[in-house]
Amino acid sequence: MENNVHDVDVENILVLGAGELGMAVLRQLAPRTAHARSRLVVLVSPQSISDPDPAQLQSAGVLRDLGVDMVAFDLAACTEAELAAQLRPFHTVISCTGFVAGPGTQLKITRAVLGAGVRRYFPWQFGVDYDVVGQGSGQPVFDEQYAVRALLRAQTGTEWVIVSTGMFTSFLFEPGFGLVDMDAGIVRGLGSWSTQVTVTAPEDIGKLTTAILLETPRIANQVVYVASDTVSYGQLADIVDAATGRHFRRDLLTAGMLAAACAEHPGDGMARYRLAFGRGDGMWWDKGVTYNAQRGIPTTDVRTWLASQQR
Template identity: 45%
Template sequence: MEKSFLIIGAGEVGLAMLNSLYDYQANHEPQLQIGVLVQPLADSIAKVKNNSRFVNIRVESLDLVNESIQNLIAVFKKYDTVICCSGFSTGNGMQVKITRAVLDAGVRRYVPWQFGVDYDKIGRNSAQPSFDEQLDVRALLRAQHNTRWIIVSTGMITSFLFREDFGVVSLAEKKVSALGDWQHSLTLTSCEDIGNLTIEILFHQPEILDQVVFIAGDTLTFEEIANQLKGLFSTEFDRKLRDIPQLEKELKDNPEDVFSRYRLVFTNPGVSWPMLETFNHQNNIPTVNVATWIRKNLLNSML
């Protein structure tokens, strides 16, 4: 198996991916070659180079937005596997640009930035226009046979659920807002589990190729989320239903608000799947459920 890996991005998911790759290297594959592509900013470069864990890491410094595809190709050609963790923050069209560069570089395996919902099931013209670009990426990958690909579907990143500006769980106001219906469910996965499971998938034998692989830390209804918060914090949380007509009105009244788009799109089918159907369940790999994530990341700081 080829043993050179490039992680694009060193944000929350990118760092989790790097940590998991270094853990795997320490336990299984001492000869891995690992690189990371970051913005040409002193802070971005230092965050990686000053991390004592990342021994012998190759830092590729490129501005994804303004760099030519030819220069991206020149970097990508050095690696057998490219894992994109740049997220949506790089702007419209960037995931297609990166994917085209990966394909033109002849990279053997590509894990695109698809760490989210089941975009095939949601389909085009949803409330979140950036999801259409995710489908464009899938179309590019499926239309060719030179670069092998793996899409890792994770559901919502667990930490996103607890953003106050997302408007679903407010710890400050002790309030939970259900999107669409109290029995509607979300699949949630922590960044650490996204990193760990993606690396497990890449090294799995027999090799997994040209597939959408579903993982999950937890799948819960909004009612179950509210009940867990009540039990963990030993206090009532105010419960508010934001049904689909209300969410559609909120988006119509504020069409530029990205969180209004996310709240509406997460009422769709395709944002959750049963734990029994996940790669981690089928391979007996433990993951962090929502209650455990809350205890570790929120509960101690609130008490």
Template identity: 55%
Template sequence: MSHDHSILVLGAGELGIAVLRSLARRAASAPGVSIAVLLRSSTIDSSDPLKQQDIAELRSLNIELVAGDLTAQPEASLAAVFRRFDTVISCTGFVGGKGVQLKIARAVLEAGVKRYFPWQFGVDYDVIGRGSAQDLFDEQLDVRDMLRSQHETEWVIVSTGMFTSFLFEPSFGVVDLEQTTVHALGSWDNAVTVTTANDIGMLTTEIVFAEPRMAGQIVHIAGDTVTYRQLADAIDATLGLTVRRMEWSVPQLTGELTQEPENSIRKYRLVFAEGKGVAWNKGQTFNAQRGIAVCGLEAWMRENLLTDVGLSLR
């Protein structure tokens, strides 16, 4: 089937589903726009009730389900899948392991896709540079180099900072609500930019359809940019707590990573503690410049944490 603007989203995890919902809302009032999602056959045909619920939602949004496996399929096979779409948006995350992001980018270019949004929904890898504690980030720079070295496929990179929810992920350890403790990565004055998955989905859709057309650029967005001191203060004020405040220094985190060099969480902690490319001025972001409302840190806590931790506003 031919469309004026056909969009393929890779993956339907936390970010993918947010992007798909937002794109589907836009497509409902935009004639000629079609949305599809690439999922494993095992996911499409799953008997798991939760996955069935997700599949039913996607179908109710008139999203085409395309079977594919980004890890198992060779590049030529993926290119054959991508070829009929105008825009490809990768929402895969790092779950596929090393090499997958480069493989997807090569398949996109081989397919001659008009426009590509790679999986770069995170920190600013150019600023961080090569050789960081998180070795997966070097591949992100390889993808940028590949896209910049050609002119047939337009590309847009959306830098979002950390997902807001991940800042409160117990395994990450920055916010430990059970122990009412906040750990500062590197310094209390270090900052981190955070954006919710829903806002990333909404803003990515705005960027896809923005006029004049956006291409060949890195677009920064932000729900909030806060120092770890401001984070601790916000938790105290919003959740009615008095958190203990502990700093994890760069030397301490470096030593912990040396003890477990393959520990992904320790890699992330050290990168954020070093404080480069992980925060930017919210006032200079796409959403601020366009006057688009987003969910800030305190609003996210009120919506997601007050009930969960059995707390109420003072």
């Protein structure tokens, strides 16, 4: 299918956060809006401007080259009213900051967006299908994301678009998550080896979010599914073996084992994530039904992503 996306004049756009996801979105969005009659602005922490670390310095240079304006603002310390005042001049807000400011961050941002009368909002919902997961999943972050959706659906003043991405591809290989242990040569399955998970690389999220934002006719008030790949944990183990040229031991963590680990360590956030991603429901969708597949937009599958990391 032909991709019905083109560069258009858009109103003022504010991106919240210049971390991994924010930078991926800005790298794609800035060239597409360079000739628009508006500003592209990113909200960053005051520390990243007053006392930046090397990574923040590098990001600042990239943003300058892209023509993106940086505005310092403390999301953690601000009140909802202060945040709403900061958001009010913008037509579109894209939240690329997760829960760095603690529990309640996304509800606070969403209420401020609605209070400010922002016309179009892309919330931080770059994750699993919270409608399927519902409330009471045992993962407080998921409960908050479900509540964000309820807030958005209960009003009509602000258009919203939710981009469901599944897990970030890199999280499959996050040492703290414990799914793939490169050093020990172990791949762990969650729930069963046939349980599936959808993943999307941040670079793909940036590309696809930009395409969704600029598509005509405009996408509004709906959940849009994207995916770099959908794999079972058994397929993941095969991919790891092939990409590394090694034979990894396979260790299955059953639903009972995952639940017991959460009960034994109730404060362990990663244990809760492992339990959630072992359930299957809401954690995956068929890549064939995604926005990118239906529009023929190429993405980086797990095999290709992992191979690139082995170079």
